[in-house]
Amino acid sequence: MSHPKPNVMAPAASNGQYQHFVPQFLLKNFAHRVPKAPKGPKGTPKPKYEKGMFPGDLVISSLDLTQEAAVFTEKPVSRILGQINMYDDFTKPNGEQRHVEKLLSKLEAQAAHIFTKITKAYEAKEGGVVLSRDERNLIRKFLFLMKYRSHRFHTRFFHERPDAYSENDRELLREYMDEHPQFQTPMQVWLHNIKTIIELDMDPELNWVRELPKKMYQDDAMWFFTHVQGCYMALCVPSEAENEFILADNSYSVHEGPNKYARDIKSNKEGALGYVELHTFAPVSPKIMVVLRSLILPQPLEDQSPAIKEQRDYTRSLVLDPYGPVNGILADLPVRKAENSYSEIVNGRLVFQEGYDGRRGKDDKFRFPFFPIESQHVNIINSIFLDNCLRCTSLVYNSKQAFARTLEWYLTAPPLEIGKILTGEDKEDRLKTLKKLEAVSRSLGSEKAALWVMPTLPPTLQDHEKIRLRHLERHREYKKALVNDERKPDDEAFFKSIKELHALTRGLSEADASFLDDYELLGGSYDTIEKDIDQVVRMKILRIKIDSWSNGIDEGIRQRNRELLVSEYLRLPSHRLWFYIQSERDMVMNHEGIDLLSPQMDWPGMPERAIVHGIQQIEDLAKSTDLLSMAIVVDVTLRNADPTLNSQFKPPERLELIVRSTCREMFATIMEPERIKHNLSRQVIEDLEKVLFTLVYPTPP
Structure with missing residues (x-):
């Protein structure tokens, strides 16, 4: 189906509206007020101030990354981490162009009320905050949209034509647009998805799970479900007063977890094969970080139940085994699920309260503790932001001293433990950004050199495009x-x-x-x-x-x-x-579980595989016409040589024994190709012979 070519480009910036992808209510938590200028001698000219930078105005301290050399600067809260007309749809009539921006403003106002409750509870040293199910769900919806509404996704969808969209899911998006001709541009699909999620009623019975994919682009609906249902929320705060969290353009979009890269032999390009989101983040203030932690990671309280632990270990092995023996660099983060109003801890075990009927309700309450985390974990989280700041415009901080410490820690930490492994097509640009940050660190007094790794021989892959197409088919x-x-x-x-x-x-x-x-x-x-x-x-x-x-x-x-x-x-x-x-x-073999959908290549020798293939070959031989004919001849010969066989065994039994004996004699020859194929020792083959012809098919020598 052909699509018209609408104009999705924004009007001139002078006519536009600055729209934030990090809401101002969050930015204000990192801001300070412009102090009054000291009075000079009488007759001194009044100081000149830029818009938003007058005494008493809220401003943000940040490291500007847009210059060739990064510079420290202060900007008004109203003019940082946003862009002109970001959520406007210029294919609509004038009165409808900012409909999504208005919906986002309404959602932000609701979220601001809840986050204010969180910050006030922390300031009052209350130890935690209680939220209703509706409040918790609204926060989860808001945090997904913080990822989805970001500058990165605006860039992803900002195209006039469907064929200009070039991401991995390009065929799926174009198919969706063909099925829904009201969408003329990828940008319209993105804005519609945002609107649909904002207006979504996340009912306690989870009926929305079935309905959402019918209302928006299904690939992103599935992603929303995974984000909301596949992790739990924890509130982390620094245990040492001098430590603080930083904020970058994409802090709400990055994740912690294993990644897998390879070089495509066909195209000679490096690319990502897959990744796992074990932790995602949402900075609330320099002292409060929301961490979304994957449910596949261990949970000591719930894992007191052997059945639950077994299920969780099994699921984790399915997800993580392709990436090697990893649990992530934040696996030891001291957090747990929120307490709720319908369960309690009895003798160290989590049990439902008496009379609970198993139904989720809007009146359910959840208590989220503030989990104190030490310098190591604060620095790791900040380092994840720093390691992913290639496309960022700003690094926002509260205290320059705290920023200097966490920056030096990131630059000098062992690369294989914390990141700084430069792979992929953008590795040269990442190295340039790393050296830019190193120069900043030196300007702040550090004398330490940055450490990083740039693998010279990444793993190779036969056909990356084939993998992508398989993923599309799956979706x-x-x-x-x-x-x-x-x-x-x-x-x-x-x-x-x-x-x-x-x-x-x-x-x-x-x-x-x-x-x-x-x-x-x-x-x-x-x-x-x-x-x-x-x-x-x-x-x-x-x-x-x-x-x-x-x-x-x-x-x-x-x-x-x-x-x-x-x-x-x-x-x-x-x-x-x-x-x-x-x-x-x-x-x-002391594994945590098993990846049921992958070959077990790490253990030398697979006798059970040989059994599967060997039995088939033995059965084929036993059923062959030539062997049966030979068995009949041997049977006649034996009966003539020893007439007592007639009284001991019936004719079918005699044939069966002859066939088994013949197969046993030929076993080593039959299994030689399997032995080579599966890297089995001759001892394994001998053991298999004993199993097959002593236990499975009892056969005399």
Whole structure:
């Protein structure tokens, strides 16, 4: 479908309105008032002041990063961290162009009331603040929009034509615009998404989860859901009086968590393969930082329940295993979930209050403590902002001394621990920014040199574009499921794309996506994988519970219980048992969990893989016409040589024994290709022979 070419460009700045992407009510928490100029001798000319810089006006101290050399400056609260006509839609009539800006102003006023409650509670040393469910939800909505309404996203969507939008989801956005011809520009989609989220009624029953993807661009609706439901909010404050948080253009947009980069062999370009948001941030003042912490990280109170801990560990392994043994640099941040009005702590465990019916209500209350954090954590959070300030215009601070300390800490911290790993297409620009900050640090009295790492040989990838297209296919399926109220997309092609995607993201060929190949070989498919994963988690939990419940009784009885449970598990479908065996093996090898959708490449030797493929080859051999013909000839020969065989075994039994014996003799030859393919030792093959022909198919020598 062709789209007209509307004019989305703003009018001249002289006719425009300065619109903040960081609201003034937050900026004021970092501001101070312009002091009165001292009186000079009689007849001294009155000092000249710029607009917004008169005595008593609120101003912001900041480091201006827009110059070749960064400079310290003061700016009015009204003229920093914003831009002209940022949220105006100039394809609309004059009276409607600033509709979204007005909605944002209304939301900011509501959020300001709640944040004022937080800052006043901190100043009064109350130890925490109580918010209603509605207040908490409004803050969560506001914090997502602080990320989504940022300068970065304005730049992302600010195009006159759909084909000018060039981000990774470009095909999805263009498809969405084709389906909704009222949107002529990507900018209109962005503004509509902001409006939809502002007006969203986040009802306690979570009906909005099903409705939101039908009302806006589905990819960003899914992102909003993940942001709101996939983490919890904590209020952090410095434990030492001299420490302070800083504020940058993108402080509300950056995250802490593992990233994965690679160089595409085809294009010779470096790019991100994926990332995980373990923590995101929202500076409230120099002394208060909202931290949104992922629910996959450990929670000591909830994890007192073995079932909950097992589920959380399993989920974390699924998410983080592709990035190596990482939990993030803020994993030890001393925070926890807010307390609520419908649960309590009894004997160190979190339990629901008596009479609670399990329903969420608007009258529910949540108490958010102020968590004191030490210098290390304050510096890490500030360093995350500094490490991502390449496209920023300003670094806002309250005390220059506190800013100098945290800047020096960032520049001199070990790169592999805190960032400063310069990769990707913009690595030269990042190095330039790093040296700019180093010059600032020296001007503030530091004599230390900045440390950084620029890898010379990043990991390579066969085809980054193929990964991107696989991701698009995945999102299309989820969009179809969400919009049509389906529980999950029902498409076998989607299952196959998951295999290829996981193989590619690990830098492997498609043929090496072997784990799910084995799963399919055992009868698994897209239709069974969701239930199998769920059931394996339950199987592991039951296994743990049986051990926990029988703690203290005779060890022989406990072992018998384990064996009985395993016997029952052996009755399950082989593809489900396959998942369980993989999971149990990883637990024995001291892993936290298992990535069920990736090949297990780190452990030398995979005998269970050889069993899967070996059994198939043995069965194919046993069913072959040539072997059966040979077995019949051998049977006749044996009966003639030893007539007593007729009385001991029936004809089918004799044939069965002959076939098994022949397969056992040929086993080593059959398994040699599998041994080489899976890097198995000859000892493993010998052990497999004993298992197969002693336990599975009992066979005489």
